[in-house]
Amino acid sequence: MAQELNKHNAEKIQGPDAIPVQLTINGKAQAFQLEPRVTLLDALRNHSTQTGAKEVCDRATCGACTVLLDGVPVYACMLLAIEAQGREITTVEGLAPDGKLTKVQEEFIACDGLQCGYCTPGFVLTVSALLAKNPKPSETDVRKACSGNLCRCGSYPRVVEAALKAAGVATASKCEVLTNV
Amino acid sequence: MSEWPSDPKFLGKDTRRLEGPAKVTGAAKYSSDMQPEGWLYGMIFRSKWPAALIKSINLEKARAVPGIKGAVTVRDGERPVYFYGEELAAVAGTSKQACLDALRLIEVEATPQPFVVDPVEAMKPGAPSVFTDSPNLSEAKIKEEGKVDEAFAQCAVVVDGEFSTQVQLHHSLETHGNTIHVRAEDCTAWASTQGIFSVRDGLADQLKLPQSKVRAITEYMGGGFGSKFGPGVEGSLAARLSRETGLPVKIMLTRFDESLAVGNRPSSYQKIRLGSDKEGNLLAFDLDGFGSAGFSSGGRTAGGGGGAGFPAPYIYKVPNVRTKQAGVATNAGSSRAFRAPGHPQGSFGMESIMDELAVRLGMDPVDLRIKNDPFEIRRKEYAIGREKFGWAQKYKKPGSTPGPIKTGVGVAGATWGGGGKGTKAQVTINPDGAVEVRCGTQDLGTGIRTVIAVVAAEIFGLTPDKILVRIGDTDFPPSGGSGGSTTTPSVSPAIFDACTKGLQQLQTVSGVADARGVNFLPACRKLGVEPIVMQGEWREGLSSSGAGGVQFAEVAVDTETGFVKVTKILVVQDCGLVVNKLTAESQVNGGVIIGLGYALYEQRVMDPQTGVVLNPNFETYKLPGISDIPDIEVILLDMPERGVIGIGEPVVIPTASAVANAVANAIGVRIHSLPITPDKILEALDRVPKGATAGNEELDPAFARVERADGVAGDFVDFLPA
Ligand code: FES
Numbered sequence: 001m002a003q004e005l006n007k008h009n010a011e012k013i014q015g016p017d018a019i020p021v022q023l024t025i026n027g028k029a030q031a032f033q034l035e036p037r038v039t040l041l042d043a044l045r046n047h048s049t050q051t052g053a054k055e056v057c058d059r060a061t062c063g064a065c066t067v068l069l070d071g072v073p074v075y076a077c078m079l080l081a082i083e084a085q086g087r088e089i090t091t092v093e094g095l096a097p098d099g100k101l102t103k104v105q106e107e108f109i110a111c112d113g114l115q116c117g118y119c120t121p122g123f124v125l126t127v128s129a130l131l132a133k134n135p136k137p138s139e140t141d142v143r144k145a146c147s148g149n150l151c152r153c154g155s156y157p158r159v160v161e162a163a164l165k166a167a168g169v170a171t172a173s174k175c176e177v178l179t180n181v
Numbered sequence: 182m183s184e185w186p187s188d189p190k191f192l193g194k195d196t197r198r199l200e201g202p203a204k205v206t207g208a209a210k211y212s213s214d215m216q217p218e219g220w221l222y223g224m225i226f227r228s229k230w231p232a233a234l235i236k237s238i239n240l241e242k243a244r245a246v247p248g249i250k251g252a253v254t255v256r257d258g259e260r261p262v263y264f265y266g267e268e269l270a271a272v273a274g275t276s277k278q279a280c281l282d283a284l285r286l287i288e289v290e291a292t293p294q295p296f297v298v299d300p301v302e303a304m305k306p307g308a309p310s311v312f313t314d315s316p317n318l319s320e321a322k323i324k325e326e327g328k329v330d331e332a333f334a335q336c337a338v339v340v341d342g343e344f345s346t347q348v349q350l351h352h353s354l355e356t357h358g359n360t361i362h363v364r365a366e367d368c369t370a371w372a373s374t375q376g377i378f379s380v381r382d383g384l385a386d387q388l389k390l391p392q393s394k395v396r397a398i399t400e401y402m403g404g405g406f407g408s409k410f411g412p413g414v415e416g417s418l419a420a421r422l423s424r425e426t427g428l429p430v431k432i433m434l435t436r437f438d439e440s441l442a443v444g445n446r447p448s449s450y451q452k453i454r455l456g457s458d459k460e461g462n463l464l465a466f467d468l469d470g471f472g473s474a475g476f477s478s479g480g481r482t483a484g485g486g487g488g489a490g491f492p493a494p495y496i497y498k499v500p501n502v503r504t505k506q507a508g509v510a511t512n513a514g515s516s517r518a519f520r521a522p523g524h525p526q527g528s529f530g531m532e533s534i535m536d537e538l539a540v541r542l543g544m545d546p547v548d549l550r551i552k553n554d555p556f557e558i559r560r561k562e563y564a565i566g567r568e569k570f571g572w573a574q575k576y577k578k579p580g581s582t583p584g585p586i587k588t589g590v591g592v593a594g595a596t597w598g599g600g601g602k603g604t605k606a607q608v609t610i611n612p613d614g615a616v617e618v619r620c621g622t623q624d625l626g627t628g629i630r631t632v633i634a635v636v637a638a639e640i641f642g643l644t645p646d647k648i649l650v651r652i653g654d655t656d657f658p659p660s661g662g663s664g665g666s667t668t669t670p671s672v673s674p675a676i677f678d679a680c681t682k683g684l685q686q687l688q689t690v691s692g693v694a695d696a697r698g699v700n701f702l703p704a705c706r707k708l709g710v711e712p713i714v715m716q717g718e719w720r721e722g723l724s725s726s727g728a729g730g731v732q733f734a735e736v737a738v739d740t741e742t743g744f745v746k747v748t749k750i751l752v753v754q755d756c757g758l759v760v761n762k763l764t765a766e767s768q769v770n771g772g773v774i775i776g777l778g779y780a781l782y783e784q785r786v787m788d789p790q791t792g793v794v795l796n797p798n799f800e801t802y803k804l805p806g807i808s809d810i811p812d813i814e815v816i817l818l819d820m821p822e823r824g825v826i827g828i829g830e831p832v833v834i835p836t837a838s839a840v841a842n843a844v845a846n847a848i849g850v851r852i853h854s855l856p857i858t859p860d861k862i863l864e865a866l867d868r869v870p871k872g873a874t875a876g877n878e879e880l881d882p883a884f885a886r887v888e889r890a891d892g893v894a895g896d897f898v899d900f901l902p903a
């Protein structure tokens with residue numbers, strides 16, 4: 001019995017050396033040779049050319065590595081690549097495959113919802129997923145949805161504005177220029 | 182004075198970032214995204230001792246790890262270590278996993294040394310010495326103007342207080358690092374930097390290559406905030422590993438690394454006395470101050486304040502002033518310039534004591550400021566801001582809100598020099614009408630690429646999207662590092678100059694009298710086969726320095742939990758000629774938000790027992806998140822006659838001071854140290870036992886140590902613009 005169990009377990013052990021891994025990234029199947037301990041983020045950034053997802057904390061606190069897994073935003077740094085097999089992985093590069101920007105992307109540019117842009121892929125995906133689920137979010141909904149994404153440049157007010165505009169909710173500019181003072 | 186067009190089409194309007202599409206689609210390749218053929222992953226091995234003498238480092242086992250292609254030590258032979266996390270060695274291999282495995286196998290022989298990480302402890306006699314050849318506490322820099330003691334004797338009101346500010350980490354989201362390829366004859370470095378030329382020159386020097394053979398490229402970079410100049414230790418290591426392996430090597434720091442060794446805003450401790458007559462005219466100011474910029478501070482840096490100095494009495498004119506400032510060395514990572522270095526510290530102490538004085542005088546804090554502020558523009562800003570903010574209705578007696586949630590308002594002002602010069606640029610006007618501008622500046626996220634397009638478009642009468650802007654490459658005409666709010670004031674005039682000359686040349690060659698706008702293309706068509714290539718450079722009269730700004734804050738404080746919610750920030754900022762309103766406002770938001778972090782959340786915490794940084798990650802080092810953000814309203818004063826002025830730094834300065842004043846106004850008790858965390862509020866309100874919270878140590882004896890008998894007048898750097 002114990003022997004059988006051991007044999008059974010032994011068969012399931014993968015690695016520690018590299019094993020073949022199949023990932024479907026932005027609709028395309030890609031083959032990798034990866035150690036099982038490689039995260040999805042590591043696979044994307046260091047073993048493929050899809051560097052849109054960024055590594056900022058590598059421990060589930062910033063959201064810069066956000067990708068969509070079957071449409072749901074997840075932290076790619078917190079998922080092993082082998083666990084993502086058989087799922088639809090969408091990175092920021094996959095949002096506008098034909099080069100035509102989505103409404104969310106357009107509004108991020110129009111509202112200036114970015115500065116250095118390092119957090120931007122994460123925010124764009126988080127907001128896109130929110131709008132897919134909740135097409136008319138309130139400001140609070142946007143803040144809640146984005147509370148797992150950090151931005152050091154302080155683009156938050158305009159991320160909110162971009163998300164609401166993309167959903168067709170009106171917002172007002174908070175900037176005024178006074179001349180001849 | 183200004184040559185800028187008086188009726189601009191694009192200057193001062195909203196122009197979208199040229200690189201917006203690249204950034205929202207992931208097409209933008211940052212230095213951390215570079216994957217040159219054959220590239221290796223690199224990682225740094227750091228000291229686990231806060232102080233030690235390293236005897237030897239053995240890399241043999243690390244080299245033997247499958248996939249590892251190279252390994253180097255930072256320095257051979259015996260060497261000291263001054264802080265936990267100091268770089269000792271680095272490895273490069275074909276995967277991150279190989280590097281992680283290799284780091285675990287590096288063997289170090291070392292003698293740990295006594296260490297001290299708390300500046301107050303480090304000042305005590307008998308504290309462990311950070312350096313063997315100099316004391317931890319530097320000699321104080323002393324500055325005295327007027328007759329301070331006599332003036333205090335004549336003051337109707339004198340207030341005093343002790344204030345302290347924390348160590349704040351830059352935490353740009355893209356960490357420090359480079360992808361570097363060193364070949365036999367030359368080198369290419371994709372650097373996450375605020376100064377491509379500083380990277381080029383640093384690497385050329387280290388690699389003994391001519392500067393012309395080293396190329397630094399920064400097409401996109403994920404923030405720096407003052408911490409990214411030169412190749413850094415991580416750059417040198419990547420370069421050496423690349424030379425050793427013959428392959429490109431990428432070393433990007435981990436978030437953990439980022440908290441240890443690549444800079445911070447130094448701490449400050451301030452004992453302040455301020456006196457005025459009964460009308461509120463400031464008469465006398467006295468400061469005892471010290472701070473720690475980590476191991477690079479203290480007696481070793483004969484400069485006195487080291488990196489820990491701050492301006493005092495900040496923006497106010499006081500006839501009798503005495504300041505004493507010292508630096509204390511500790512076994513901690515060194516500070517680096519951080520968005521308006523020195524100013525937020527100076528502002529917090531001074532603006533806090535100003536409000537104490539206002540309360541004692543029974544005077545409106547805005548009136549007290551206007552009365553004592555020598556800068557006319559800021560006085561106007563207070564007037565505009567108080568109106569807009571509804572200050573008269575909102576400001577009430579401290580602590581007077583009924584109920585457990587108390588609201589309050591506060592205000593503070595700021596100054597920044599800025600300026601900037603020296604940029605060169607080149608414009609090419611092609612026969613088919615295509616315009617290309619090249620400039621060796623870099624975009625940190627401030628939007629300089631778009632600023633360049635706006636300026637060029639304005640001159641040619643084209644739209645900004647018609648201008649191809651190429652930046653971030655040392656093969657382009659040189660520009661300085663992006664720091665000190667100097668980029669826009671340094672770059673815009675050079676673009677103006679190049680494009681103006683280009684236009685003149687186009688008009689001369691084509692014979693078209695006014696080649697702007699609709700005439701541009703027809704004029705270009707007359708060029709035949711030869712494009713116009715024109716150089717330009719920064720010159721006087723198009724930009725200036727010295728920006729003033731004020732901020733108003735409104736907060737709600739829950740006196741049962743100590744939780745502070747900032748509900749509103751109003752910014753009134755002068756910035757000379759507004760070049761791009763859209764990106765300027767984003768920068769203001771960004772400054773305010775870093776200021777909020779400084780006010781309420783951020784603090785590097787070190788363990789005195791082990792000397793390690795206890796919060797080297799975002800779970801425990803709290804950056805402001807999207808839910809913490811108040812309503813931020815921005816008023817920019819457009820003064821084209823002053824030319825272009827940078828605003829990156831001034832907007833970060835007064836936020837924490839205004840918030841601190843608003844908290845004091847809300848609860849009726851002042852919190853003397855940043856960040857204003859719930860535990861400090863509860864302690865101030867007597868809701869928890871005294872001494873139960875961290876960071877409220879007894880500072881008085883520490884200030885006594887700063888006193889020096891010699892009393893030589895120092896030449897402490899004056900941060901204020903001339
Ligand atoms: S890198 Fe994955 S959450 Fe920060």
Ligand code: FES
Binds near residue numbers: 114120151403
């Ligand atoms: S835009 Fe720089 S971190 Fe968000």
